[in-house]
Amino acid sequence: MVGITPAVPVAFSTLGLPERRRVELWESHNAKALIGLRCRTLTAAVLEATEINVQLERVHLARVRGNSHVVERDETLIRRRPADSVALFFSLVGEAFFYHDDGVRTVQPGEMLMCDADRPFMRGFSHGLEELVLKIPRAVFADVTGIDQVARPTVVSFTAGANSVARALAREIGAATRSEDPRPADEAALLQLVAAIAGADRDALSTAHRAAAQTYIDQHLANPALSAPQVAAAVGISPRHLSRVFAEAGTTVPKYVLSRRLEAARTLLEKPAPAMMTIADVAHYCGFTSAAHFSNAFRSHFGERATDVRRRALVSRALPPG
Secondary structure (H helix, E strand, O other): OOOEEOOOOEEEEOOOOOHHHHHHHHHHHHHHHOOOOEEEEOOOOOOOEEEEEEEOOOOEEEEEEEOOEEEEEOHHHHHHOOOOEEEEEEEEEOOEEEEEOOEEEEEOOOEEEEEEOOOOEEEEEOOOEEEEEEEEEHHHHHHHHOOOOOOOOEEEEOOOOOOHHHHHHHHHHHHHOOOOOOOOEEHHHHHHHHHHHHOOOHHHHHHHHHHHHHHHHHHOOOOOOOOHHHHHHHHOOOHHHHHHHHHHOOOOHHHHHHHHHHHHHHHHHHOOHHHHOOHHHHHHHOOOOOHHHHHHHHHHHHOOOHHHHHHHHHHHHHOOOO
């Protein structure tokens, strides 16, 4: 698929490392894989932190988890290891403080912080954290948003009912950086969402709205009552505008929903875990109310029957390795 970058997530963890070297090795990893930071724990507790990194063609994604600690990026470190990037931090778990020359902000779970990574800052996580990170080279950020400099940090909510575009961006990053079954990231769509959040490129709104709608649909495929008005309300646009947004991509909301349900069903049929699920179970799980309709749609879409896919998967698992 055009725009999809098949990057492989790379995980790093301090768990199992020598306790006295954990901070040092964590700093070393971040300097190479994300953003150079100085780190220290808030108490005598040993640093327990993990990071999943995904490097796309131009941008970098990460999922970070850790216990209580503080990170700092001062002028000396910035001169030694310039990031030349804009960073977006999406807080999932744990309240964080952000100290910057513009003041002090408290970032709650469900809020995104956007800042210039080469302006000194300190971030603290007194109760631990889980967050998603998007690092964008400054030149790329300027190209897609028209903004040359992020002069002040910006906080945007991505909770349900808040900024639907920011919520879609968080979901896309989260799907690409999860430890199990990560979904390949569409870098172009990510950058369009960033442009829409920055408010600098109004032409990107249609793409951003479509990406937000697609993300919502993917999260609610199992709901057989999923409808275009429901999706439009979640994204914050009218059903008519939602139809126009999908028409620009050469499809409709019902066609997209059907396609995604069929793809989800095929994935289930090919996996070992759901082998005990009947074809009807798979259909129901993916939001189909009729097993007959599912079977007909599956054959029309893929050119083979769902039972053929299931049988082939079972035979493949039964064959001895090698």
